[in-house]
Amino acid sequence: MGEQLYDIIIVGGGPAGLSAAYSAWQNGAKKILVLERDREAGGILQQCIHNGFGLHHFKEELTGPGYAQRCYDLVKDKPEIEILVDTMVLSVNPDKTVTAVSPSHGLMKVQGKTIILTMGCRERTRGAIRIPGYRPAGVFTAGAAQRMVNMEGYLPGKKIVILGSGDIGLIMARRMTLEGCKVQAVLEICPFSNGLTRNMVQCLYDYDIPLYLSHTITAIHGKDRVNGITAAKVDDHMKPIPGTEFDIDCDTLLLSVGLIPENELTRQAGIPMDPHTKGAVVYENMETGIPGVFACGNVVHVHDLVDFVSGESDLAGASAAAYVLKGEAADTVVLDLVPGNGVGYTVPQRVRPADVDRSVNISFRVRQNYGPSQITVTCGGRQLARFKRQRMAPGEMEHIALPKVLLEKADGPLTVAVEEVIAE
Structure with a gap:
């Protein structure tokens, strides 16, 4: 060839x-x-x-x-x-x-x-989150375990602990339960879950699987094979709080710690x-x-x-x-999109208004859970658009559409930000 x-x-x-x-x-x-x-x-x-x-x-x-x-x-x-x-x-x-x-x-x-x-x-691996301890068998990423169970027909273990409440971790909590395993706990270092609400309900609550928010793993026990973990509560800086440790028996640890x-x-x-x-x-x-x-x-x-x-x-x-x-698209005005208060990122990051047909879709994620709130798009202190939401969560991507006419009014970077609406 x-x-x-x-x-x-x-x-x-x-x-x-x-x-x-x-x-x-x-x-x-x-x-x-x-x-x-x-x-x-x-x-x-x-x-x-x-x-x-x-x-x-x-x-x-x-x-x-x-x-x-x-x-x-x-x-x-x-x-x-x-x-x-x-x-x-x-x-x-x-x-x-x-x-x-x-x-x-x-x-x-x-x-x-x-x-x-x-x-x-x-997937991010154990190395990315630096859990101390030996390197025993029985530690898998949630996606690797998913492939083992669903495509290759193997069970990674019987007593499972899952670290991280991303969507793959939640789905594997349900999957392992359906295979007859016991999911001892799901631990999440953030004070909120990182998965879709529907997965929280359908994969954890429906099966009575315990979820520990603001918790992490401080040690993995076992030399040849995992035989348990030590969990601890974490403070606002995600550092383990001394004295809050407790042990959980398990023969398998699944990591769902980000993509x-x-x-x-x-x-x-x-x-x-x-x-x-x-x-x-x-x-x-x-x-x-x-x-x-x-x-x-x-x-x-x-x-x-x-x-x-x-x-x-x-x-x-x-x-x-x-x-x-x-x-090639003609060289025209380029507007930068900047993540403002409460916004983690935007995609796209740059917009050429001349090349926009009618409107451009902006996708972004918020940094924390929000109740009733508004998304604002500003340029140099001027508010160009505002969108209302009843709730937003980091696990769920948000989408807004900015019309071409609005983009043409901008003369500099556009900032996408979020603020909670305080009820009167």
Whole structure:
């Protein structure tokens, strides 16, 4: 396989990559290549056998593999879309050449007119949270345990403790209970859960699984195999409080301590990164700092619902197709979006009002739980827009739409902030 020229090369064949490929095809791109390192397309959804996917995007409730299949069915018989599985991308260069390796093609180099990065995210591990102690068997990330149980048919253990209340941790609490295991406790270092409310209810409360907020693990016991942990309450600075320690028996510890966008290729290509999202800085059309290189889905920022990944990827695919057919966007005014009070980040981080059709969707996460509150968008002290919310939580992504007419009134950075509304 010599160096071939493609309209669009997509790195990653999960829901983001497949949705982007379909959208690019719909918008007139002719030669599209999707590169996926796993044995089959579909990404992490293949191991998420629970339902609750697709309510927004496909307007019906699907399992993870069902959603992946829908995405795959849209692209599978299109002669313009080529999918190579079992193919590991080694590098993405600013000149839009991609080097990859696979058992069937060996080392190959392909050239794209545009590239879309859709590598998804990975889990933080024990090393990232620095729990002291030996390194016994029985410590897994929640996603690794999910793959073991749902795809490979193994049980990681019988008596489980879960650290972290992210969505994967909550879902695994229910999954292990359904498999006949005893989930002793879920521990969360924050004073609030980091998962979706529906997962809190359906995975913990419905099964009477105890949740300890503002708690962490200070020691893992056991030398060959985990046989228990020591938990402790933490203070406002997330430091363990002496004297609050207690032990919990377990033979398995699952870590659900956050996800990190899989951005080694992005960094290596020299694409500017956002320290808040740990993903690429993107414009309103999901274009990165390198013209013609786009990014979407969990590689940009970690989403709570795959439906929003598909929506973002539809935009990236359409934008990449427009780049191939019409060329680079004209250099125009660029507005920076700045996270203000209570806001962790915004995506996109930069907006070119001239390239916005009718409005631009802004996604962001809040830093803490809020009751009745308002989201404000200001420019140099002037309030341009205000949105009301009854409640907001860090585990659930927020979305607002800023109309083009409003963006055209801005003459500098836009600040997105949150404030609680005090009832009179």
